[in-house]
Amino acid sequence: MNQSFRSLIRRPANAHALSRPQYRYYAITRPRFQHFQNQPSSTSSSKDERTTHFGFETVAESLKESRVGAVFSSVASSYDTMNDLMSLGIHRLWKDHFVRSLNPGSNSTTSATAKAQPGWKILDIAGGTGDIAFRLLDHASTIHSDHSTHVTVADINPEMLAEGRKRALQTPYHNSDQLSFVETNAEDLTMIPSNSIDLYTVAFGIRNFTHKDAALREASRVLKPGGVFACLEFSKVQNPVFNEVYKRWSFSAIPLIGQLVAGDRDSYQYLVESIEKFPNQTEFRDMIKEAGFMVPGKGWEDLTDGIAAIHKGVKPLP
């Protein structure tokens, strides 16, 4: 975790515990049972099992998936309200810009290539509630009059998918063959054939994956040559003053709003910790390059000074 200036002049945490002055109580109550004692959390099962981070906590790799699953099962029903409160509605602007910059959809009357293969095949990973999927389809139908683009919404969490299916009923796509839902782990997309996807999107999902590199390799496999990988994810704020404000909002207000609105402080504490743990813009761009993608320009676009960033990669032609 970034050490702020104030932490340098503070004593470290363990010294604090040792030198805490003894207060004089009427009686020192030593509990017979171990309630309200500081228990060290033991999370890894065996010494040689690999560990990863779950927010600031270290957990066994095999457990991370279920811990993340529990978080998203808990937040699924209040997901949209909480997103609006946490980002003050700005997440809508990010998602709109993300979709517009991808410009999905092609019109078969104006494009020769589209005549041969009408509509895009889009895979929206970790797209449970359908935010990006519906925007993609709306963009294709309204801007390009393209009613053959197909979006597959994939998510590992069944509760998020259920929310997505519920919300799909309000759109014109729920009865059509333009939208489908599949429950899968992004690190293992065996049901998607290789070289079959035109556009692979993942919005605010890759941060939670246990193995981001495996997900990137699967993305590279399922995309057609020339296909686009696009990732919208939280990243590092560039301006240091704004960063201090943003960090305080993240670690103080967001868990509090989580407690008040969703009744779940811990899930939102995990969320802000996972944002802190995610690699910065250059590191993530390098991971994308390592998975075999060609990266245009500097590789990313900052949104709101880096609170979120859009990373793009193109699968090279053979």
Next chain:
Amino acid sequence: MLKRSLAQRSWSTARFGSLLAAPPEIRLFSVLNRPPPNYEGHVPLTTIERGALAVGSALGSLLNPRRHDLIAALGEATATPYFIYRLRNAMLASPTGRRILRDRPRITSQTLSMPYLRTLPPNTVGRTYAAWLDREGVSPDTRDQVRYIDNEECAYVMQRYRECHDFSHALTGLPVFIEGEIALKGFEYANTLLPMTGLSLTAVLRLKKAERERFFSTYLPWALANGFKAKEVINVYWEEQLETDVDDLRAELGVEKPPDLRDTRKMLREKRKAEKAAKEAKDRIGGLKDA
């Protein structure tokens, strides 16, 4: 008093050192650098966060009284600086209270066996408690963990208060719907002085007119009178009192049982139904007469 003056002193190095070593109650810390937790689940909050939690949970629980976690958070956010310490000291001043603080018993469905309670003779505390739980359809497992009180002992006091709330229901016989809960909160306010219990009384705004009249004429005076004059209910070692006669316990604590709210409401409902039926019958006969 000591706490406020420490924070207001000048920022010389000597003071700074003592400030950094102090526990979360008086240490100034940044949300990015919270002190280590004092117990499992503890979240040290800054004053601003505690204020925001108090305001937010007050509004949230008023708008949606089913959010028991917000009522719990309101209790924890408003219990410091003075009130939970007063309650803890009241426990320390009584021998039973001291034993409770030493043993730290917890009330869950594991520690309190419901089948055993149901076998106790009628009119014992345990049987009344089990009967009340069955009548209201609740279980002892629904209490949230205390998280926002910094002092570990006071966190236990708060947890104990929360877990004994159902025993207070059994002691007073008040039912679980909003009218009974508000009356019990009035009693608890007069007895424990916790601000959350007093603030919960604003929920009278959600009562119907007849319920409000009943509350102000009967239950609020009962609650305040009995709560103040009774002994501290937090000092009752409930696990040891399961086989005592409940009327004896009420006499010992100085608590009168209020008029049974469920019976009163049932009686009024039946009276209203009878009146309505009589009126309909009269209209029908009246109609036939004219025809």
